[in-house]
Amino acid sequence: MTIPTNKTRTVLSDGRELIYFDDRPGIPRTAPDLRNLAPHRPQSEIRYDPVLDDWVIVAAHRQTRTNLPAASECPLCPTRGASLSEIPADDYHVVTFENRFPSLGGAYEGRGDIAGGGVRGAPGGLADDGAPSAAFQPIEPGVGRCEVVCFTSDHTSSFVRLSPERLHTVAAAWVDRTLHLSQVPGVEQVFIFENRGAEIGATLDHPHGQIYGYPFVTSRTSRALASAARWRDGHGSTSCLFCAIIADEREKRLRIVEETPSFIAFVPAAPRFPYELHVYPRRHVPDLPSLTAPELTELMSLQVDLLRRYERLFDKPIPYMACWHQAPVRVGRDLSHLSLQLMSPQRAPNVLKFFASSESGMHAYTMDVLPETIAARFRDVK
Amino acid sequence: MTIPTNKTRTVLSDGRELIYFDDRPGIPRTAPDLRNLAPHRPQSEIRYDPVLDDWVIVAAHRQTRTNLPAASECPLCPTRGASLSEIPADDYHVVTFENRFPSLGGAYEGRGDIAGGGVRGAPGGLADDGAPSAAFQPIEPGVGRCEVVCFTSDHTSSFVRLSPERLHTVAAAWVDRTLHLSQVPGVEQVFIFENRGAEIGATLDHPHGQIYGYPFVTSRTSRALASAARWRDGHGSTSCLFCAIIADEREKRLRIVEETPSFIAFVPAAPRFPYELHVYPRRHVPDLPSLTAPELTELMSLQVDLLRRYERLFDKPIPYMACWHQAPVRVGRDLSHLSLQLMSPQRAPNVLKFFASSESGMHAYTMDVLPETIAARFRDVK
Structure with a gap:
């Protein structure tokens, strides 16, 4: 673009x-x-x-x-x-x-207190004596x-x-x-x-x-790309896991919050946050620079529409995170599919959802409300 | 036991x-x-x-x-x-x-509103028409x-x-x-x-x-077991990733907080929480029932010692999570190594660490203090 x-x-x-x-x-x-x-x-x-x-x-x-x-x-x-x-x-x-x-x-620089550390690109593995190497x-x-x-x-x-x-x-x-x-x-x-x-x-x-420009592919992205690669292995060299999810949501019509000519917004089937929305371009594009100018305009307008609904849910601005998932710079670019993910921990007018031992210790999340109910609430506050 | x-x-x-x-x-x-x-x-x-x-x-x-x-x-x-x-x-x-x-x-039961869902053990994949299956x-x-x-x-x-x-x-x-x-x-x-x-x-x-008795192996445990399996593939059929980490910490002596005859407590090399401690039995055991009665007694005493230090850090009780990582019931038991992980989001006397977009959206964590400094603080408040 x-x-x-x-x-x-x-x-x-x-x-x-x-x-x-x-x-x-x-x-x-x-x-x-x-x-x-x-x-x-x-x-x-x-x-x-x-x-x-x-x-x-x-x-x-x-x-x-x-x-x-x-x-x-x-x-x-x-x-x-x-x-x-x-x-x-x-x-x-x-x-x-x-x-x-x-x-x-x-x-x-000159971090002498970190014995053995700080060596960029040093090989891992075991030293000759069987002890872990530096x-x-x-x-x-x-x-x-x-x-x-x-x-x-x-x-x-x-x-x-x-x-x-x-x-x-x-x-x-x-x-x-x-x-x-x-x-x-x-x-x-x-x-x-x-x-x-x-x-x-x-x-x-x-x-x-x-x-953020990270010096590594983040953990979440690595995991998503591994899933996308497994999906492609099973479904053909041009198939995309994220396109399949979009098709599944459009077929079931249980969690869709908004559709525009080029984009779809829905509550994911397995959300982690009380109010979580995923926005995908229908077209398989890896990142924001791959969108056309009209698509970008449509997307920004949709983002504002959705964030306004977050404010209307509780008749006040609530905390949120807006995260743009773009393809990494060098790896997995063809497997990637741009998305915007909006997440709020607000679960009731004055109650935030906390992530304690199950989430932080085991990465196991519990939702207190059905995702389909959340999607209906988002539709109701349009 | x-x-x-x-x-x-x-x-x-x-x-x-x-x-x-x-x-x-x-x-x-x-x-x-x-x-x-x-x-x-x-x-x-x-x-x-x-x-x-x-x-x-x-x-x-x-x-x-x-x-x-x-x-x-x-x-x-x-x-x-x-x-x-x-x-x-x-x-x-x-x-x-x-x-x-x-x-x-x-x-x-009888969830007719979830089209296609609710079928336990139904196979995934694509239906005949190429659309994602139920x-x-x-x-x-x-x-x-x-x-x-x-x-x-x-x-x-x-x-x-x-x-x-x-x-x-x-x-x-x-x-x-x-x-x-x-x-x-x-x-x-x-x-x-x-x-x-x-x-x-x-x-x-x-x-x-x-x-919690989970009906699945949690995401974090799956990931740890995959790492342990890769380690074993590279280092021999009896080698344990967690035993190697314990050996590495004992060799470097930069992050150890306490050692008892049967256990070691240290700040991990790459923690996610401001005050995070991992406690491992030196012996390769999969879960709490595998400990001897004297080991259990020693472990409980060590847990109390460490949690008391959390109180002393800021001269008051601070929020914490204590998580026991045990082997799953059926898979990866020989790869697993029991640990207790203690985590507090307290990063200053009246400031909690928040996990926002980088952590929640990308699973990329930032520590504001060197792990070696944290370990020294834990040693200082013994």
Whole structure:
């Protein structure tokens, strides 16, 4: 997909990249970052878990990150007078920039206290004496990238209140960053998401999302791709597990919440969250950049429609996660099928669903309401 | 392991089983349940997720379960006068009983609204016309069992305050229930756990744990067993991945928190929770019933020692999950290695770690503190 991006690339005083995406061309973005920040040198690492065959990110500098500041000190508002924020301009449309407290983006150097660790790409397995080798539970640099995406300069707005014009600009930024982060050395998967609501740990109120460029294919994606590969092995070289799920939902018509010409939204047959929705393009496409401009417009409008229903469920905004599942950068791209997954832990007007031992310890989830009932509620609040 | 269980089996007024485990023999447990409860007919089902190759439990009756009642109405206190609780006796030592609001334990009957679902054991795959068959996303009865384990009749006590004698009785109950639930038709895995603290969703304050008999091998266990099988393929038919991890931790000595003659406790190399500890027997045993009586005594004492350190970390009790990972009932028993995993989301005195889009959407976790630092903190609060 090629949509015009009115894009101005700048650099913050600590060396981080900040990019303005404007609703229209011709807006000068020359305001300098007047802060005198020390050079940005994030340190993070990834650690391999040989039991779950998975990587965990360790970013020790994040413990001191900004947590729910007063609105007057919001780092995502534009810079106004003496209140110097992360965004030098005194107004903006959409802006993306490198997170000041990123989970990914650097490497610990000279870590003598981690005996045997820190050797990138060292082979696993056993040493000659039969003892596990140094790299049995390897530690590697946490290369990658974490970006913040501000949807609007208006601190009190939210994603569902963005204009169609602005939604177009947000989509253009997502596509641009997906393509760009896919080129960052070491990045294997680009994940666009929004955490909304302090109840689920969002540390800033200002309307914003995030983008992670992971240095590995995530555990959930690996598992989904393995399922898709097994499905293809059993059903032919052009068959897609996700297309089959879409066909199954359209045939049963028990959990569909909305259909548009190019997309379908439904409550999955086996959800983990009380209010969970999956949105798929009917066309088998791997990622956001593969959508046409009209498809992107339709999708953004559908996302707003669905998120508005989350607000109507309990007559108030409820916490949610919006997760874009895109194909990894290098592997399994033909097996992948783009989806947007919306999840809220709200299970009653003042009750959140908690994930305790069964979920956290065994990865076994319990739903308290039938998925078909949830789908009906989503349809009822259209 | 055979340890004496001073055990009295009874039945509640709705047909649920309740068992007293006493610290010593000879205590009569004849008090009848004076409530006139309707017959216990839990309805639950399990639903297959073809993307994550996993089952989700759906138990719609749980939405109305008891949530943080006043202490005077605690259903886990003994029955005193007119306050009829779940436990008919006016005092008890340890008691286990079937959960009144279980996630598992029954089946929806006559579910005509779920087209194509509900057929147990129906084959998956495609129908003749190429459309996904009825059982593509199958629904099956949620057979299994959910039990509550009360550790003491003292509402204000807690696991770490139990006497050595009582810990022995709790261990005897865990062993007894593991063996018994392994015989319940359809149960594939027995999971003993404690959710402590309203912050992580514990709905009752009274000191208690739970036991789930799942009708499937859980996702996390399947993944761990697959890793153990790959390890064995690469390292010989008697080698154990978990024994190798124990050897690695003992060699590096970076994350060990405590060692006793038969057990080791350490912060894992790649933890998911801010304060996470794994406890393994050095001996390769699959489950609690395989421990000797002296080993069980040593283990209970170690668990109390470690949980006391959780309280000392922040000079107050903090929420935790205690999860016993035992071998499944039928598969992978020789690959399994018993462990106790303790996890707390507390990351600062008044801050809980949240799991948002990266964790919930991608299963990618970020730690804010080095695991070696966490291990040192646990050692410091001995």
